Structures are given as structure tokens and as C-alpha cells.
Amino acid sequence: MPTTLSLPHLPSNYRLHIALFTSVTNAAHLHSQLLAKNPEYEYAFIDPSILVSHLQPISACFRAIRDLLDPDVGLRTPNVHSETVFSLSPTHNITDSYRRFGISPSSAAVLAIKILDTSLASYSESNTLERLTSIVEGTEVDFDTKDIRKLTDLIKVKKYYKLKDMGYVDQLYKKKGRNIEEKSEEEAWRDLEVAVLGAMALRSLV
Template sequence: METHTFHHVEPSQSQAHVVLVQDVQNAQAVLEDVKRGGEKFGEMPMALIDAKMICSSSHLLVSIHQAILRNARKIDGKTTGLRTKSIHSEVLWNLSITNNIAETFRIFGLSDTTKDLLLIHIAHSPEQGGPRAKDVLQKMQSIVEGDITQEGLSVLDSWQGDESEQRMIDWDAICKAYKLGDMTVSHNDIDDSTIDQVDVEQTIRKRIDSIVTSLVAMKFVAS
């Protein structure tokens, strides 16, 4: 698990605990619990994201950061910036180009076929009364059955390295969700005509990642 502290955002919830669980075995059971109100999560609500819809660590962290910034917008002590019911649903809402939260959850959220699942819990730091990282991890382990990656969020960027270590990303579904159309490129689009097909694929993926991360960042400004 990784814990990211956003020191520049005060006095909002400013820590994000993030875990990637691979080869999830009980997706349907977790989804049913969520539909019942998240009884198993108790006082530790979480954002649940299908990892196949996340391009990179930057893509995810920008969405988390924007949710925390929105939550910090307060007037007379009341949160006014959130566009959804909670900071955790805001993380998912930020990922989508639509304002329809139900559609957002359908595209980016947990489904009964999810195999790789990102769990995010946003809270105050322990010094501000929030939970310790090890307690968050223990709660996550009690809810989702699967393999918790030890590489942290670097695994989200594995497509940029050794192909044998790459995780499953649904690039076609991502392009559809962000209405990117045909993102294929040819050698004519690249300065070096000697570039091989693997590098062409990397160029495509880098372009997609850059575009979708920018779209997530711009949603905060536009809305």
C-alpha cells in the first residue's frame, strides 16, 4: 500500500491510502455489499476503481488530488466543492468526462467481473485524528480477497517497461470512455522511421495517458 500526503491542502482530509489488489476473488460479494450501503467498510469508506480503466499513477493521483481540493472548498465551515455525496465518490466522478455519476460508476467502478481493483481511502493524517496506514491496509485486506501488490503505484506504470511485467489495461475501453476515437498511429506520425512496432505501441499509450490525465485535471477547472 502507498500513502500520499497532500501537505498543501488544509484543513481538509489530506492523506490518500491506495492499494492495488490483483486477481480479485470476491468481486461480486464486495459489489453486493456496496449496493447494500457498504456495511463491511463501516467507518472507513473507500473509492473502488477497476484498475483496467487507469492508464498510470498520474492518471489516478490527479483524480484523487482534485477530489481533495474540492473537499477543501468550504464556506461557513461547510463543504461546498464536492459534486457528489462523498470525497470517495468524487474520485470516480473526476475520472469521467460525463457528469452522470451512475454512468461513471458503471465505467470506472467495481463490477462483478473486476479482476484488478484499486481501493482508496482518504482521511486526515494520524496526527489529525485519522487512521494509521497499517489499520487501513488491514481493513482493505478484510474486505477484498486477492493479491495485494508489493510494488505500490509503480505497477500502474508497468506498461512503460518490460512487456512481461505489464498489467492488464483496457486501452480500447479507455479510448471509448474518453471519446478519443481512433488513437492508432503509423510510422509517418513519428520522426524516426526506423522505430519498431513496440515503440509505436508505446507512443500510442503515452499519448492516451497524457490526454486522459489532462482531461481529469481540466474537469476540476471546467466544473
């Protein structure tokens, strides 16, 4: 079942519908429809291998909607869904963001997000959820951090977010008087999540 939620500090009429799929068989078709700018396929299709937690895509959605609503900022891409993919990037290169964080014809897993304004007369939650679960041909799994991390490619994450040198994280643990080897797996994931979210947030400052 897809996840449906509204985000704090944004108008409550904006709603996210999110579904995570594995064993996807129609990624090539989805990718071709995105390139063709088919409005029926206006979704944020994200490669989950570059995600480290469920907060990462939600943060990208927050930024995309915020920029959409801010007349002084606005969108840099065609719509709020492409902007969500772009918002995952730590750089200003839109083309690279699509290539690195969006899906490819060979994607075996897909995170699909639909952002809608529920105040519109055309909005139907049941129709939206039905379409979301049928547009991607694959096995739906829970949209949670546990299932996302089963798909994470740490090499790509560290490369795309320029986190090859995690020395500053090690220094934090040294200051706490702990050996680096004493970090639990969950602490290591949390450090990585903070670093990734920080890289996304800092893009607006560089």
C-alpha cells in the same frame, strides 16, 4: 504493501492509502456493500482496466480532495471516495462514472483507495493499512504504472475517454518530422496518458 502518500498543494494531513489487487474473489460482496452505503466499505474501489498509469487515480484523488476543501465547489457525490471515482470521468454523468470506472460484481482486479484526515483522533495508519489489505480478497501487487498497464483494456479506455481518433497525436509526430511507426511503445503510452489526464481535467470546462 499498500502505497501511502500525501499530495503536493493539498493540506499535508490528507493522506492516500492505495492497494492494487488481482485475482479478486469478493467483488460481488464489495459492490453490494457500496450499493448498501455501508460506511465500513467507504473506499474508492476502481476498475484498474480503465487506468493507463498510476498518475490517473492519484489525479482523481487530488481533484476530489480539492473539491471537498473548496466551499465554492464542494462534492457532487456522497463522499470523497465516490468523488474520486467520479473524478476519473471526462463527463458530468455520475451514474455512468460509477458504472464505467467503479467495480462491478464480476471484477477480477480492484484498485482500493482510502483517503483519510490524519489530524482526526480516530486516525490510525496501522489499522487503516490492515483493513485495506483485508477488505479485498485477492492477490496484492505493486501499485505502479508497470503493473497497472498489465490490466489496461485499451478498447475501454479509448471508448470512455472518447479517444478513438488519435489523429492530433499523429500530427504532433509529423510536425517533428518523424514517422508514426517510429514511436516507441513507451511514447505511445505517454501520449495516451496525456490524453486521458487532459480529458479528466477538461471536464470542469465543459
